[in-house]
Amino acid sequence: MKKIKTVDDFNFENQTALIRVDFNVPINELHEITDDTRIQYTIPTIQKILSEKGKIVLISHFGRPKGAPSKAFSLKFLVQHLSKLLKITVNFFENCIGDSTIKKVNELKYGEILLLENLRFHKEEEKENENFAYELSKLGDIYVNDAFGVAHRYHTSITILPKFFGEKKCIGFLMKKEIQYLNQFLLGKGERPISVLLGGAKISSKIEIIENIIGFADYILIGGGMSYPFIKIKGGMIGDSIIEKNQIIEKTLKKIFHKYQDKINIIHLPKDVVIADSFKNESNTKIVPIHSIPNGWMGLDIGPYSIKNFCKIIEKSKTILWNGPVGVFEFSNFSLGTRSVAKAIANRTEKGAFSLVGGGDSIASLKMENCEKKISYLSTGGGAMLSSLKNKTLPGISAIIL
Structure with missing residues (x-):
């Protein structure tokens, strides 16, 4: 600064x-x-x-x-x-x-x-x-x-x-706060354990973040559409679940698994998912292991075991960053995972943890649970937050420094 x-x-x-x-x-x-x-x-x-x-x-x-x-x-x-x-x-x-x-x-x-x-x-x-x-x-x-x-x-x-x-x-002052709080994470200065929860549909925008934070985070929780490429490269069946079809993504993920073998246990993926036979709120649903999704079905939310596991990790964290929902939370029947995570982060914050939440969907889910005011800081920029977490100096900040 x-x-x-x-x-x-x-x-x-x-x-x-x-x-x-x-x-x-x-x-x-x-x-x-x-x-x-x-x-x-x-x-x-x-x-x-x-x-x-x-x-x-x-x-x-x-x-x-x-x-x-x-x-x-x-x-x-x-x-x-x-x-x-x-x-x-x-x-x-x-x-x-x-x-x-x-x-x-x-x-x-x-x-x-x-x-x-x-x-x-x-x-x-x-x-x-x-x-x-x-x-x-x-x-x-x-x-x-x-x-x-x-x-x-x-x-x-x-x-x-x-x-x-x-x-x-x-x-x-808004920009100053955003930079200061993000630097807390990027420099690994937060009180431990440090947990980073990444969700949303696209993994391409977050691969660099995983590489950047794997060196200092204690837990990296991955949900939403982001989790399926991980399951696929591990040989799992993901059915018709949303996935970015990109060979570069697969190669990069394999490289991460190889490069950070000693750290890979800090990455926590969902174990079970709520699947549906169509992409709509009123579709037929069932709960299955995430690596065994049949063809014609798609994962739309994390399952009860995964909710419990994610919340358990959040409950013992002292520094928490969250960007992206863990399911299609705009459909009420597939919102439980994201809403549960939102409540868990808010509750942990009330008990003394520092929390930083960014991205419109994550903030919207906090508002659904009326707990947005319990978060330490709501970031005003989802895309800018993601760019910062890749350890890149944002163009708007460079223009002030020069």
Whole structure:
């Protein structure tokens, strides 16, 4: 953290802070926010700057409008929610570059805040475009990146824009926390036993993580679609279970098994699974050993023995990281494994363990059990969290250091 400037390194009096936030929040069909964690976590950064009588210009993306303005993807719906959280009026402008936008920023008084329209209404945002970055740079004196959720993206406002601010660039409090907590794991500094639970459908995005953490983790629990490639290379029958068909994945997994033979016993796979004859909630189900799934059936959740085993490991852990569900938890009949894990992590945290949970599905399952507030820290970026766990410096952080 020493090389990275934070908002604490600046006094924002009479300065305009251009803050890149990640307000790409989930909404329902009524356009109502269903989870405002990302917004809540940016409030301390905003309040610090406002308290010093700085101007604030907020820039963010929302959804995938494909480079064209669209009412469905406008950020205007955030104004009321932000104003309520900050207890001041949040102004809004329907563009994020151009003379009219600059005029709007200049009219803003110190101690006031302006939210600009969706960056992705301009196709240049996702193309690391120098001209677009230059236009955005006219809107502030100090660049602040507090958007951990997109810090792994090579997008204009993340990697190119900071170049125009020289020494006057930094990260916000949200980014600082994310980096600090992830470093606790990556440096193996957490109190032992350290347990890492990885789930979700794709193993390709997490193989590097397994290689990176196998040297310091005490337990690596693997569930969801991620577990089936392991079972397959061990000669098990996985039926029609979801699996990434990739020979490179199989070769890499075999290499891990060979390279870390003395450590392989720390990897815990499910022993039993709930299988179904179709990919829907109302399908026929039964519980079988994970290595004996018949053709025409697919594993959709971890079974009761595996739930008990995973929870037993969680209960004796003192540092826990979780990313990805262990089953198709959005189907109620296949959500027990993920919900049980969520409750076990929350309960262990209440007893003194440190827990870090990331990824939209994992956080959603915590909310199902009303235990998201019992977790030590909810990471605001699933993809960024995964990139960090591969021991890679995120592009958004590199852009601040340089």
